[in-house]
Amino acid sequence: MARHNVMEQMICAAARLLENGATVAVGTGAPCAAAMLAQKTHAPDLLILFEAGGVAPILPEMPISVGDSRTFFKGVMATGMCEIMETCQRGLVDYTFLGGAQIDMYGNLNSTVIGPHAEPKVRLPGSGGANDFASFCWRTMVITPQDTRRFTNDIDYITTPGFLTGGNARDEAGLPPGTGPYRVITNMAIMDFEEASRRMRVISLHPGFTIEQVRASCGFELLVADVLGVTDPPSDEELAILRDEVDPGRYIIGRS
């Protein structure tokens, strides 16, 4: 049996990107696990915000909903959605984590429909708070497994803005300057976005994966950094905290 699984690798990689003292708006699932792990390891002063109004909870376990009572358990404030979103809009929130059914080379996300909007093949939930967080937070991170269907330039619908059509398109559209996608963390690699074109670029491979595998599991052409790093595997300490304290029920990291 492998020492750790891909979800554990993704969560650890994401957690390490959250520095101590940072502010992060998270949803449930892997993003919340990453924030909890960061808080229990290198970032005890991480400020966690939930869109429904939970501020700085001491999370006793993984919430099921971004509005359930765990999201403000022993928190400093239980407020409302406008307060949280406007805190982001005022520029106080460094990071957010998002996912989606589709992502394109500029980090635009679709969580609304597969197929035409008027006659959808699959109706998905919609934006929720994703468009808001990705517009307002300084750095958007995406945690998602990659395959050629999910990583596609034939995105059916842009729910949530990445760099739109690349270059300066995001600023020109009117979104707050200096914001945008920062990292994409997949089961195989970590990507950033190249400065001028704003195209997705592989910067680090998880142990055991090759750049050929990463390319073959992506529906568009990926840029590759000049110096390609190797992601550190989860440490014994990270794995122990993740398995025993963050997700003892194995809801996110799986029961494998």
Added chain:
Amino acid sequence: MDVVKRGKGELFTSPDPDVAREFFRAKNKALVAKVMTVQEAVRRFVHDGDYLAIGGFGANRIPTAVCHEIVRQKRRGMGFLGHTSTHDFQILAAGEVFDRCDVAYVVGLEARGLSPNARRYMESGKVRVTENSNYGLSLRLKAAAMGLPFLPARHLMGTDTFEKSPASIVTCPYTARKLVLQPAVYPDVAAIHVHEADVFGNCRIRGIHISDLDLARASRRLIITCERLVHSDEIRSDPTRTLIPYYLVDAVCEVRYGGYPGCMAHEYFSDEEHLRKWLEVERDPEAFAAFLQANIYGVSDFWEYLERNGGMRKLTRLRRMELRIRAREEDHGQA
């Protein structure tokens, strides 16, 4: 302000504050008792064709009894505000009560997965859809709560969410930056579940209030369900805790465990087993019809629904879960 661009999403309600002002002027603000059954409240205040909004967020502090009653009384042709609407959306979609919807988040139940039946309904072509985001819908309610026709924000721009929304992009007269204007939404009727209310409708909520303070102020008619009625002296002993004042409220219904099977902060946790059952049974339309008959159409009120799904035994266990009280092993085993 120059309009740079308009979203093509249909505007289902008038954002005109003067139309709303006329309504609110005529609304009865008398301090009178409004306690009634959920059945009566829905009969009197929820009509075919109304634009409806439901308080809470996800399966948290939702007025489940009102949602059931709307389905049971077979309301049709309603508009709906889908602001992270999960189990409430699932119930209302099961009854096919709405045919137009402002969507920020629907169909899904967050980490629990997608509702097969709500998906089928939204894919059937029976529902006209306008898109937005959670903050977009919160802001539309806030604009209405402020008595304004719109409020600005800095999101949506450049996306299909904007294209399918009723928002506009304008140039800011002060900074020359682009801004999105979100039109006010004044719902015809809303239902909100709270922890405590007095007979007049003064309400207390513990924990996050999400968008419910604005929703209460934006809505023309408001049905409150509460875990407990409290004496008005209790409300007046600590008025800082009143979040919704009585003059916004049309009906007060005492519904203990009224947020079940959702989570009610400081009261009871969500019944994940029952929510999972909904998702499973929805895969088969015939089995789902029988399930709805057993849980909504064939029951007389919310008490009966609770009793059919484990009653006090289960609710006691959910209460302990919420309060994180670890009781003896055998006590857990009973439920």
